[in-house]
Amino acid sequence: MEPIMFAVKHPTILKRGVRENITRGLRARFGAPVLLAASLVGLIAPADAWTLAAEARLHGTNEHHVGVVRLIQLGSGEIIVQARVHGLPAGFHGFHVHTVGECVRGTPPTQDVPGVPGTPGTPDFVSAGGHFDTGRTPPAQPHTHQNHSGDFPVLLVTADETANAIFSTDRFDLADLFDSDGSAIIVHAAPDNYANIPSSRYASKPTETPATVPDEITQRTGDSGDRIACGVIKKLIDR
Numbered sequence: 001m002e003p004i005m006f007a008v009k010h011p012t013i014l015k016r017g018v019r020e021n022i023t024r025g026l027r028a029r030f031g032a033p034v035l036l037a038a039s040l041v042g043l044i045a046p047a048d049a050w051t052l053a054a055e056a057r058l059h060g061t062n063e064h065h066v067g068v069v070r071l072i073q074l075g076s077g078e079i080i081v082q083a084r085v086h087g088l089p090a091g092f093h094g095f096h097v098h099t100v101g102e103c104v105r106g107t108p109p110t111q112d113v114p115g116v117p118g119t120p121g122t123p124d125f126v127s128a129g130g131h132f133d134t135g136r137t138p139p140a141q142p143h144t145h146q147n148h149s150g151d152f153p154v155l156l157v158t159a160d161e162t163a164n165a166i167f168s169t170d171r172f173d174l175a176d177l178f179d180s181d182g183s184a185i186i187v188h189a190a191p192d193n194y195a196n197i198p199s200s201r202y203a204s205k206p207t208e209t210p211a212t213v214p215d216e217i218t219q220r221t222g223d224s225g226d227r228i229a230c231g232v233i234k235k236l237i238d239r
Helices: 016-030 216-221
Strands: 050-060 065-074 079-086 091-093 095-098 155-157 162-169 184-188 227-238
Touching: 050 184, 065 227, 079 155, 155 162
Parallel strands: none
Antiparallel strands: 050 065, 050 227, 065 079, 079 162, 091 155, 095 184, 184 227
16 A cells, blocks of 8 residues: 655645654554645644545456545544546546445346347446435535535546546545445546536437426436446544
8 A cells, every 4th residue: 555645735834843743653653554744735734633544446347456545534624535546538537425335347238039138237336326425515505416525526537547636525524434334436437517517418409498407317416427436435544
């Protein structure tokens, strides 16, 4: 496992001695594989302490390892998310926490044979369920996409088929993800439109009148398409 490293954009936020003490303490207690730096772009104050660390190791539809997502719960309530991905198609991809910690590959359709109808098969990683949501979204916001607790910024995969992202969220507590059936991280084939799209998207024929609001599928999924990578979220450290 690689060390978990979060860059310090503003090194003056933590005094050098404080940073060194944190680093030494983490290395002594957990070893190099779980070394957490002290700050991220000025968001983390010196008094903040991390309380829980987790990761999801991503696998593609061919079962190959394609990356890792790490999540760190801070005492302030924020979660730092770090994603490193490789081997996925270049472009923007929907990126979410899903409700079930299960990444089962789909089944191919079967052909009709005399007297026996074929089956349509199942898509990859539907076992992970829908978008994770705590239901604690402020009342003024609907519990639909883009307001699901597990809705993340889109993941940009560059031309060399790699992606690196780091951001924070306060939409859930990391402990929320470890219920009886767990949770998973999904990368989708298409960009996430965050349910913010032209109404003409809903007119399948020129003679049809477009809908004036996002439809149920958009509100549920963000129209991100197939699921191309999945990783079950697992605890690394709980203190």
